[in-house]
Amino acid sequence: MCTLEKRGDLFFLTLTGDGEHRFSPTVIDSLISVLSQVKSQAVRGSALITTAHGKFFSNGFDLSWAQAAGSSSGARERLHHMVESFRPVASALLSLPMPTIAAINGHAAAAGFLFALSHDYVLMRHDRGVLYMSEVDLGLTFPDYFTAMMRSKIGSVSARRDILLRGMKIKGEEAVRAGIVDAAHESAESVVEAAVRLGEQLGRRKWNGEVYAEIRKSLYPEVCGVLGLAPKTVIASSKL
Numbered sequence: 512m513c514t515l516e517k518r519g520d521l522f523f524l525t526l527t528g529d530g531e532h533r534f535s536p537t538v539i540d541s542l543i544s545v546l547s548q549v550k551s552q553a554v555r556g557s558a559l560i561t562t563a564h565g566k567f568f569s570n571g572f573d574l575s576w577a578q579a580a581g582s583s584s585g586a587r588e589r590l591h592h593m594v595e596s597f598r599p600v601a602s603a604l605l606s607l608p609m610p611t612i613a614a615i616n617g618h619a620a621a622a623g624f625l626f627a628l629s630h631d632y633v634l635m636r637h638d639r640g641v642l643y644m645s646e647v648d649l650g651l652t653f654p655d656y657f658t659a660m661m662r663s664k665i666g667s668v669s670a671r672r673d674i675l676l677r678g679m680k681i682k683g684e685e686a687v688r689a690g691i692v693d694a695a696h697e698s699a700e701s702v703v704e705a706a707v708r709l710g711e712q713l714g715r716r717k718w719n720g721e722v723y724a725e726i727r728k729s730l731y732p733e734v735c736g737v738l739g740l741a742p743k744t745v746i747a748s749s750k751l
Contacts, residue, residue: 512538515545520556521710522549522609526563531570534622538573539596546603553608555717558710561630562614562703569623571645572597594654597622601656602738604629605727608720610713614706615692616699621645625657628664628691631727632709634702637683637695648678659734666690 516523524545526532534542549559563569577589604611604626613627615635620643627633627642635642644661646653653675665671670689673679683695696702728735728742735742 524561529565533573535573556714557609559611566617568615568619571621633692641680659737663731663734
């Protein structure tokens with residue numbers, strides 16, 4: 512599951528426990544609820560930091576739950592249910608009225624990788640943990656918003672090719688060089704510490720959250736269009 516903690520103006524969303532932090536329907540519902548709480552409590556200076564316990568940030572959807580349906584058709588239906596249920600999570604992060612930072616403590620695969628990319632900034636470890644889109648190895652196609660997010664957040668065509676078509680596992684330093692993450696640090700603790708410093712630095716700017724969210728939507732029109740997030744004009748300056 513996940514927890515939400517507020518320290519000053521920083522929100523900490525944590526995937527708890529020492530497992531793989533798979534996104535089951537229950538976990539997805541919990542994430543949607545927590546992100547709704549964050550949005551409702553946002554003020555100027557707020558920022559969100561998302562991290563996890565253990566060696567996994569998230570290993571993606573709960574495929575065991577899908578396979579427990581007992582048939583191929585049932586498993587496909589359950590997987591489709593998780594894919595569609597997860598859309599609001601990506602939408603919530605892209606429309607949250609504050610800066611967002613993913614502090615990746617370990618492995619981030621499939622939907623876990625997408626979850627991280629849905630944040631504004633991504634930090635990870637350089638000593639362990641990989642970014643991995645496992646779909647090509649599992650024989651699964653990508654949902655439309657997955658590929659749109661990849662095109663929006665990963666500028667390098669060759670990096671996208673290697674991630675999506677080769678199933679390449681990307682470590683921290685390589686991810687920094689490819690422009691996928693912003694920085695790599697030596698331990699899970701140092702990743703979170705760096706995320707806190709960044710969150711505090713961004714929070715000191717005291718931006719208008721609604722304006723920030725609308726600028727973000729206009730920055731990533733493809734994925735926001737796929738998710739149905741149409742940007743709107745917001746004029747909040749007292750100077751105009």
